[in-house]
Each structure stands twice: as structure tokens, then as C-alpha cells.
Amino acid sequence: MNVYPTPGAARGFVSLLIGMAMTIADVPMMAIAMPGIGADLGLGTGPLALIMGAYPLVVAMLLLPAGQAGDRFGRRRVFLVGGTLFLMGALLSALAPGPLLLAGARMLQGVGAAALAPQALAMIPRLFAPVAQSGAFARLAMTGSFASVCGPLVAGALMVAAPVWLGWRAIFLAEAMLALAVMLLASWRLAPHDGGTAGGSRPAEIASFAAAILCLVAPLSLGPVFSWPAPVFLLLAAALPCAAVFARMTAQAGSAALIPPTLLRKPSFCWSLVFLLLAVSAPPGFFVVLSLALQSELGLSPLQAGLVTAGFPAGVVAGSWTSGRLALQPLARVALGTLLLCGSFLLIHAILPGLTPTHLWPLRAGMLAAGAAMGLTVTSVMQLGMWGLPKLLAGAGAGAIQTMQQVSMAASIALSLAVYGQALETQTGLEAAATMMWLQISTTGAAALLALVMLRVSSFHQQRTEA
Structure with missing residues (x-):
């Protein structure tokens, strides 16, 4: 062949x-x-x-x-x-x-x-x-x-x-x-592919899944724009019954569900979703706010702003490449990556207020460091989630991880812009961006602490087993 x-x-x-x-x-x-x-x-x-x-x-x-x-x-x-x-x-x-x-x-x-x-x-x-x-x-x-x-x-x-x-x-x-x-x-x-797979998720299951995500994420964008009116809170509250309907439909569908119940019984997979929400969700909102601040506050052109922030995605590539060459288990790499990501965000937080159009190299270095930590983190989280999954669950697991990434991205952008907009009322653009950074620092710090605790518990259980 x-x-x-x-x-x-x-x-x-x-x-x-x-x-x-x-x-x-x-x-x-x-x-x-x-x-x-x-x-x-x-x-x-x-x-x-x-x-x-x-x-x-x-x-x-x-x-x-x-x-x-x-x-x-x-x-x-x-x-x-x-x-x-x-x-x-x-x-x-x-x-x-x-x-x-x-x-x-x-x-x-x-x-x-x-x-x-x-x-x-x-x-x-x-x-x-x-x-x-x-x-x-x-x-x-x-x-x-x-x-x-x-x-x-x-x-x-x-x-x-x-x-x-x-x-x-x-x-x-x-x-x-x-x-x-x-x-x-x-x-x-591309050669034609007829599909025609029998079964699959039912419309009610798909609708309840989409509605739950809409009710959870949309209020984060709508609330700050309309000063948090009552309908926004009602929309957020509606996420609970939508999730309940989805859970019931999932249990009835079994292995044919959008997210098979057996997938959620895998501890490493569930923890990977938590790390996606806490750590991997942090950069998108930060990236958007920083692009706004660099152009509006420092007067950089779009191309200049792109050159300054390009260090972050370049670092992601380098960090992803490095992740596979570290002789550490996925959870240990998650702990290392989240610690480095939190530290790099603290560094950028300290750098932002003193930036000038002629003194951008500290931010370039901070962006590169944050990107490398992000690459290490996201690759390790993906491997943690897919680790040990049987082939029959691999496709559903990958889809669920991608979905959580998108949900986290939307939430990160909405929350970061809301915090940034509120801070702009009393601070300059760069100071407001630095204030917004506490959102990223707190979530990545929580992820690092959680990973370290899990590592400690895992080591304790391993020692007891060997004894």
C-alpha cells in the first residue's frame, strides 16, 4: 500500500x-x-x-x-x-x-x-x-x-x-x-464522500447543547454593553435548564451522543477541560485588548502593532515544539507551562504602564515568553485530555476539546474587553490594559496551583501503591 x-x-x-x-x-x-x-x-x-x-x-x-x-x-x-x-x-x-x-x-x-x-x-x-x-x-x-x-x-x-x-x-x-x-x-x-452514517445526535440534543453555550457566553458580551439589565441575567439563568435537557438527551443517546457519557468518566479528560477554561482561555482576550491599547494609546499603525504582538504566536510555535521533547508526564508539563504563563503575564503587567513608542522591546520579549509558555501549556493540556482515550472516543474527545477552546475564547474576549472598558473610565489605555491583566494572572495562577496540587496527590498515591 x-x-x-x-x-x-x-x-x-x-x-x-x-x-x-x-x-x-x-x-x-x-x-x-x-x-x-x-x-x-x-x-x-x-x-x-x-x-x-x-x-x-x-x-x-x-x-x-x-x-x-x-x-x-x-x-x-x-x-x-x-x-x-x-x-x-x-x-x-x-x-x-x-x-x-x-x-x-x-x-x-x-x-x-x-x-x-x-x-x-x-x-x-x-x-x-x-x-x-x-x-x-x-x-x-x-x-x-x-x-x-x-x-x-x-x-x-x-x-x-x-x-x-x-x-x-x-x-x-x-x-x-x-x-x-x-x-x-x-x-x-477533493473526492466525493457520500456520508450517510445512520443514527447520530437528535435535533433536540443539538439545540439544547447550542442553547446552553449561548446562554452561558452571550451574557458576558451583552451585560457590559447594556449595563446588565434583567433579561441578561434571565438568559444566564436559562443555561441551567438547557444544560439539564442536554444531559438527559446525552444519557438517552449513549455512545451516539454529541459528548458520550463514558468520555466524561475519564478523569484526565475532565481535568483537561478545566485547564482549558482556566489557562488556555487567558490569551485571546489579552491579545485583543493589547492590540487596541497599542494603536489607540501609543498611536502605532496596525502593522506596527502586529509586529509587536507577533512574538506571542511565534512563541506558541516554539513552546509547542519544545513540549514534546520534555521528559515529563503531561500533568507535570501543564504545571510548568501554567507557572511560566502566569509569570510572563505578571511581567507584561509590570511593563505596560511604562511603554513608549520608542521603547517597545520589553513588551516584545514579554510577548515571546508568554507565547512560549502558552505553547507548552496548550500542547500539554491537549495531550492530558487525549491520554488514554480509546479510539472510539478519540473523535468525540477531540471535538469536545475544540469546543471548550472556542467557548473559552469567546468568554475571554468578552470578559477582558468588559474589564478594560470599565478601567478606561479612570485610567489611560495602557494602565487599563495592565489592570485587565489581573484577570489573566488570576486564572493562570489558579490553573498552576491546581496542577501542582494534582501532582502532589498523584505522587502521594503512587508512593502508597509502591509501599
Whole structure:
């Protein structure tokens, strides 16, 4: 059996790589575009939080259902539909005259991204022989890391090069052109996949899952914008019955559920979700707020802001590479990564108030250190979650981890912008950003403390077993 894909399959794999990359690069590109959007549309941090959080919220709601849709209706078909929706959302975003239409277009892009991402992962076994699949997954992961590195730089370059009248809209036009290229390549080179898997999750289960995430995350964006009216709290309270319905439907569906109950009986997997929420969720909101502060307070151009913050995603790549070469168990690496991440956030907190446009190198170094710690942390948390899972649960586990990442990202952006907006009332932009950093410091510090306690308990049990 040939371990390498045919030339046609290889070109099909390229479309998967580019499709995954554009869904990942979107968030850091938007972080660079936020100040321009706010200035052009006259928006404060509250409405910007709604626009910024719309995309990851919708992805989090639909990621697991979209994966099952690929099984049922065919992965190639769902991939193409997702790309078309992403393309339409990008075009509507570029043409949006106001914040409401822009937020709606971003939600449409989120639907497309949710449909694209799980298909890209799941189609690898169809394109590669078993012995070549690990290399394909590695290339997919490297492409995602590269996209996160290039996203801020590409966004900054587009905004600097675009005419003044086009501005931030050039980013969405570029995304639309890239999505069109992906769809043409995929329709030409990806072999049809009929799907037709029997069973699957029921509509009520999918609806209750999406509703629970919406009720949990949306109030974090809506509350600060509308001064926390009663309906926001009612929406938050509605998460409990939605979660109860989902839990009941999950128990009835058994192994066919969106999140199989046996998956939640794996302690290492459950702890990985906790670490995703506490530690891996910290950087997205920090990254968005810092991009705003650098441009509004220091007067940096979008490209200059992208160059300053590029150290973080570059560090993520280096930290991810280092993680696999440390002779430590996953939990020990999680403890090390979260400790380093908390320390680097403390360093950046101390650096921010004294920054000037001509003295940026301390922040560049701090961003690189934080990125390296983040790369070590996220890779170790992923390995902790997938460690020991049987093959039948691996797909569901990966989908649940991706979903938790998206939920955490949306919550992080909403909370960080809310704290930053409140601090701006009495502080300068950089001082407000430093105040916001206490949110990241506290969550990563809690994650580090938890990992150290778990390590201690695990060591104690191991000693008792050996005795």
C-alpha cells in the first residue's frame, strides 16, 4: 500500500490546510482590525466586544453538530457548504454599514468556520494511508500555528496598504478571496464522500447543547454593553435548564451522543477541560485588548502593532515544539507551562504602564515568553485530555476539546474587553490594559496551583501503591 497520497489527494489536502488556516487566522486578524472598526463606526469597547465575540461563540455552538453533519451528509459536501458560508460572511462583513450588520455577518462566518474545521480533521484518514496519517496531522497543526503567527502581520499589512476609504474592510475582502480559492480547489480535487452514517445526535440534543453555550457566553458580551439589565441575567439563568435537557438527551443517546457519557468518566479528560477554561482561555482576550491599547494609546499603525504582538504566536510555535521533547508526564508539563504563563503575564503587567513608542522591546520579549509558555501549556493540556482515550472516543474527545477552546475564547474576549472598558473610565489605555491583566494572572495562577496540587496527590498515591 502506498503510504503517500496521490497527487490529486495531495492537492485536496492543500485545500484542507488552507481552509483550516483561514478559520484560525481570523481571530488574530480581527484583533488588529478592532481599533479601525471602532474609529470608523464610532464604537466603544462594549459593541466591539459583541462584534469580536460573535465569531468564536457561533463556532463553539456548532462545532460538534457540524462534525456529525459531515458523517451524515458527506464531509466534502459540508466542507464546501462551510466555505461558501464563510465567503458570504466575509463579503457581508466588508460591506456592513453598521455594527449590527457586521456582527450578523461575523456570525455567518462563524457558521462557515464551524462547518470547515471538523471536516478538515476527519478527512485526513481518507486521503492518507494509516502510517502517513500522523505526519498529515502534524502538518495540519503546524499550518494552524503558522496561521496564528501570520494573522496579525497580514492584517496589519493589508490595512496599511489599503486605501483610506477601504481600511479594515480590506481584511474581509482578502478572506473572501482566500475562501473562494479554497472552495475552487476543494471542489476540483477533493473526492466525493457520500456520508450517510445512520443514527447520530437528535435535533433536540443539538439545540439544547447550542442553547446552553449561548446562554452561558452571550451574557458576558451583552451585560457590559447594556449595563446588565434583567433579561441578561434571565438568559444566564436559562443555561441551567438547557444544560439539564442536554444531559438527559446525552444519557438517552449513549455512545451516539454529541459528548458520550463514558468520555466524561475519564478523569484526565475532565481535568483537561478545566485547564482549558482556566489557562488556555487567558490569551485571546489579552491579545485583543493589547492590540487596541497599542494603536489607540501609543498611536502605532496596525502593522506596527502586529509586529509587536507577533512574538506571542511565534512563541506558541516554539513552546509547542519544545513540549514534546520534555521528559515529563503531561500533568507535570501543564504545571510548568501554567507557572511560566502566569509569570510572563505578571511581567507584561509590570511593563505596560511604562511603554513608549520608542521603547517597545520589553513588551516584545514579554510577548515571546508568554507565547512560549502558552505553547507548552496548550500542547500539554491537549495531550492530558487525549491520554488514554480509546479510539472510539478519540473523535468525540477531540471535538469536545475544540469546543471548550472556542467557548473559552469567546468568554475571554468578552470578559477582558468588559474589564478594560470599565478601567478606561479612570485610567489611560495602557494602565487599563495592565489592570485587565489581573484577570489573566488570576486564572493562570489558579490553573498552576491546581496542577501542582494534582501532582502532589498523584505522587502521594503512587508512593502508597509502591509501599
